[in-house]
Amino acid sequence: MRAQQLVERARAELAAGKPSAANRSAWEAVQSAMLSQDEGPVREAQEVAIAVARVSDGSTRDEAEKLATYCAALLDGVGGGVRAPSLLDRLFSRRSTSDRRRCPECAEDIAAAAKVCRFCGHRLTPMP
Numbered sequence: 001m002r003a004q005q006l007v008e009r010a011r012a013e014l015a016a017g018k019p020s021a022a023n024r025s026a027w028e029a030v031q032s033a034m035l036s037q038d039e040g041p042v043r044e045a046q047e048v049a050i051a052v053a054r055v056s057d058g059s060t061r062d063e064a065e066k067l068a069t070y071c072a073a074l075l076d077g078v079g080g081g082v083r084a085p086s087l088l089d090r091l092f093s094r095r096s097t098s099d100r101r102r103c104p105e106c107a108e109d110i111a112a113a114a115k116v117c118r119f120c121g122h123r124l125t126p127m128p
Contacts, residue, residue: 046071069121
């Protein structure tokens, strides 16, 4: 429920001409949706992010594009739906260094099998 409310707030902020605030609310909605295992708000937040990117420039546009990419990766990367427990397990479980690599764009530590960096949205080439 909270995720849906945050998406609605993001839409209202966008309609009021506050794209930066809309983007922040959309990010919060995605985080809440992951915790509640609700795919719908992630899709809706992605739509808000795309709309923010269309009407913005500079860092606001960049952040909105990152959010849209992150939402796409979430929806595609976890079997077509948001499954928070498996994501959280992967985020907080102990990992061997062999299943990790560094993003060439932002240098963050990411899964070796990642297609998109979860930090910066950079599309990655498959590992050999």
